[in-house]
Amino acid sequence: MIARFLPLIALFSRAVRDEVRGKFSPIIRATAALFLLLLVGVNQRSFEYQAAAGQGLLMMIAMVNFFGLTLVGLGSFCSAITEEKEEGTLALLRMTRLNPLAILLGKSTARFVGGLLFLAVQIPFTMLCVTLGGAARDQILRVYAVLGAYLFFLCNLGLFWSVICRRTSRAVSLTFFCGIVFYILPWFLAGPLFLRSFTGGPASPEFGLFEWVIAHLIRSNPLGDIANTIFNRGGGGFPFTSDSLPFHLGGGAVFFILSWVLFDRFCSNAGEAAPRKRKLTGGSAYGLRVPRPWRLAIAWKDFHFITGGKKGMGIRLILYSVVIGCICAWSNSNKFGNGNLDYGDIGGIIRWSALILFTAEFLSVSTRIFGVERKRQTLGSLYLLPTSPARIAWQKFLGCALSLLPLLVLWQIGAWMQDDWQYHHSGSGYGSYRGSTEYREELFLMRCSTIVQYLLIGTLTAYLSLKMQRAPLVTTFLIVGFCHFLSGIMFGVGSSSGEAWVIFQTFIMAVATIVLAIRIPGKIADCAAKE
Amino acid sequence: MEPVIDIRGLRHAYKTHIAVAGVTFTVNPQSIHGFVGPNGAGKTTTLKVLATLLKPQMGSVGVFGRDIVRDRTEVRRKIGYMPDHFSMYRQMTVFEYLDFFGAAYGLSQGQRDKIIGDVLALTDMAGRKNDFIQGLSRGMQQRVSLARVLVHDPDLLLLDEPASGLDPRARIELMEILQELKRLGKTIFISSHILSELAELCDSVTILDRGAVKYTGSMRGLISNNGTDDAYAFTLTAEHPQIVEALNSIPGVKSVQQSAPGEPRYSVTFDKEHLTPNMLLSAALTSGAQIVSFTEDVKHLNQAFMDLTEPGVRPE
Incomplete structure (x- = not known):
């Protein structure tokens, strides 16, 4: 009997060994522990004055855990099967006595157990919140139950996409997209739906079901459930019943079963072994003919083969315009009381949609600018070109940056439309405020801070993609978030020194960006030599 | 004649592991130089230093009389390095790939069109340029890789185990391309861990083991280096025991061995100071043997390699 489980145990122990030997896991755990300790340190003074200090601390700990698990989980769970596909070892695993169920369990359980243990070890420490007051033991246990169930859901959702996709990056993107659909989209849909019910909108049975789904998704949101548990003492006091628990446990089980059912279809040996044929004509990432290389050949290569080139840019721009158009149309149909969307509203939608899309593309490009070269081991052939590594990095940056221009233009158009509308409709007070030195200084500072922040995140992600093969973006967010937090402690966020804090942060970020940018050429040389 | 490659006292270590410990050798122009050694001997490290990917920690490395550290950019224009792995932009077509590298080396569009046509013809990939x-298959990708190395018309080619993983036909075709390149005036520095693979191709060879040079010089010299003996092999149409007696009766013959019972192949080791291969051949014909081939025994090269290198895995 035990012999039947030996291959599964072997796979599980290999996964645990990999987890233990990896450099990333202990760093993440140490960062999280440090973060939690800092939370206590920061709130030490407020504990003396607040009547329910434990409540605030519990919420902070829950938030840190939620975002930490999301960031790390995306990188870790989504690579469970794709890492075997990328290394070409899935076929070897399938040749052993392991069946698909054993492979799925062996590959995902170790990561899930690791996350669960990470949560479990915190519980005794979090009980400090009971001593501080404002939080009961049941609430703490329920918060951890919600987080555990969320972890189970995330693990199986990531596993599902890991089975479906060939590449980890795609699995991460699709898991992230599902997260937006499950947790963020319902909030956007809920507002107009509830407004419609107040204004006597249609109440057909189909619409009722849709409303029910939206309402259920909102109730199942782990963050909402945690907040409800901590501040409203929801759930009737019993620690292991919660609105989000059935959704996450059930959803996790469904995704696991789907992964199992679809495993043979998407992870067959033949599929892995078969060469991926493509059509026999020249083309870029979008399958379209590309022009001859420019004088700056590396910029040409990255522009066409990493970001899709001019035609790819055009296709994306059309797609984005359609999305923005749909948002405008949808907003227009759900805008009550004020009639149709005005010029300023449309400008606002364009501005913020462009900013969100720009951020998503910017992050994607930052991860891929060197990550793709490193994965394909092509940095060596670039480094051997008769040019300096700094010029190589500069050309790569240029090639990638070009693809972001249309979104920046779109953002600027939106900003111009919104500002123009406000200027003409907000009276002379707004105009004189816009012309004031105070406004200009504020705007300048804000723009500098935002640009520097983007540059830092981009440079750090690009640098980390040269250092580590997995999760450079997640690590960037952890590092930047941690540094923001530290600087917040140093300058006391919310106090009168807000402007000084922004200037300090901007300065530090600018210095860090320059240091990283200087180090990138050296790192390219290192990576090229190691290939 | 100034050597194309001049390495003196090269040393390179990865933390505590010494990969190359005081390597010294030279390579003559317009020759094919084999760089042979067992796995972990330090071949790839030496090649990476030559390709300017690694800086030498000690010693000097000159390529075409230029120091690879001081004149790195000039050296890079003169060399073409093909690593032991496929590092290619696989989403590009063959033409786009070569066109990109041509442009990156600063060639004009006209120059690129001409040279890409030439290298595709040389590597027999003209029909697959789109x-x-x-x-592409592994063999074809190897050809594209070689074409990429040639696109800026370098004078020195550094090839790290170019034949590994190729089928016998692709290996032979690759060797033919290399011979053609030598005829075109290129100097080829080719690494391998199989000496016999390079025996017919190379003019000179360097054998490296555990980071140290065990032999450097001509291929003939390597065989001569192995004492005063030489070895040749007869392949017959059928087993012929009389050949053993006939050859053994000649003064100077050290041993005559059948490769395996029933196989019509016989190896003869002899003192080359007293005997010539022609004398052996005439004795064999006199014995009535029907000879299919009479060649230098490649096994002998392998034996020389085994004698020069140490057994076992290199300790850390």
Whole structure:
């Protein structure tokens, strides 16, 4: 009997060994522990004055855990099967006595157990919140139950996409997209739906079901459930019943079963072994003919083969315009009381949609600018070109940056439309405020801070993609978030020194960006030599 | 004649592991130089230093009389390095790939069109220039890799185990391309861990083991280096025991061995100071043997390699 489980145990122990030997896991755990300790340190003074200090601390700990698990989980769970596909070892695993169920369990359980243990070890420490007051033991246990169930859901959702996709990056993107659909989209849909019910909108049975789904998704949101548990003492006091628990446990089980059912279809040996044929004509990432290389050949290569080139840019721009158009149309149909969307509203939608899309593309490009070269081991052939590594990095940056221009233009158009509308409709007070030195200084500072922040995140992600093969973006967010937090402690966020804090942060970020940018050429040389 | 490659006292270590410990050798122009050694001997490290990917920690490395550290950019224009792994932009077509590297080396569009046509013809890939690289077989990808190395017309080619993983036909075709390149005036520095693979191709050879040079010089010299003996092999149409007696009766013959019972192949070791291969051949014909081939025994090269290198795995 035990012999039947030996291959599964072997796979599980290999996964645990990999987890233990990896450099990333202990760093993440140490960062999280440090973060939690800092939370206590920061709130030490407020504990003396607040009547329910434990409540605030519990919420902070829950938030840190939620975002930490999301960031790390995306990188870790989504690579469970794709890492075997990328290394070409899935076929070897399938040749052993392991069946698909054993492979799925062996590959995902170790990561899930690791996350669960990470949560479990915190519980005794979090009980400090009971001593501080404002939080009961049941609430703490329920918060951890919600987080555990969320972890189970995330693990199986990531596993599902890991089975479906060939590449980890795609699995991460699709898991992230599902997260937006499950947790963020319902909030956007809920507002107009509830407004419609107040204004006597249609109440057909189909619409009722849709409303029910939206309402259920909102109730199942782990963050909402945690907040409800901590501040409203929801759930009737019993620690292991919660609105989000059935959704996450059930959803996790469904995704696991789907992964199992679809495993043979998407992870067959033949599929892995078969060469991926493509059509026999020249083309870029979008399958379209590309022009001859420019004088700056590396910029040409990255522009066409990493970001899709001019035609790819055009296709994306059309797609984005359609999305923005749909948002405008949808907003227009759900805008009550004020009639149709005005010029300023449309400008606002364009501005913020462009900013969100720009951020998503910017992050994607930052991860891929060197990550793709490193994965394909092509940095060596670039480094051997008769040019300096700094010029190589500069050309790569240029090639990638070009693809972001249309979104920046779109953002600027939106900003111009919104500002123009406000200027003409907000009276002379707004105009004189816009012309004031105070406004200009504020705007300048804000723009500098935002640009520097983007540059830092981009440079750090690009640098980390040269250092580590997995999760450079997640690590960037952890590092930047941690540094923001530290600087917040140093300058006391919310106090009168807000402007000084922004200037300090901007300065530090600018210095860090320059240091990283200087180090990138050296790192390219290192990576090229190691290939 | 100034050597193309001049390495003196090269040393390179990765933390505590010494990969190359005081390597010294030279390579003559317009020759094919084999760089042979067992796995972990330090071949790739030496090649990476020559390709300017690694800086030498000690010693000097000159390529075409230029120091690879001081004149790195000039050296890079004169060399073409092909690593032991496929590092290619697989989403490009063959032409786009070569065109990109041509442009990156600063060639004009006209120059690129001409040279890409030439290298595709040389590597017999002209008919596949619009194919995506990811759809090509391993042998074809190797040809594209070689074409990429040639696109800026370098004088020195550094090839790290170019034949590994190729089928016998692809290996032979690759060797033919290399011979052609030598005829075109290129100097080829080729690494391998199989000496016999390079025996017919190379003019000179360096054998490296555990980071140290065990032999450097001509291929003939390597065989001569192995004492005063030489070895040749007869392949017959059928087993012929009389050949053993006939050859053994000649003064100077050290041993005559049948490769395996029933196989019509016989190896003869002899003192080359007293005997010539012609004398052996005439004795064999006199014995009535029907000879299919009479060649220098490649096994002998392998034996020389085994004698020069140490057994076992290199300790850390």
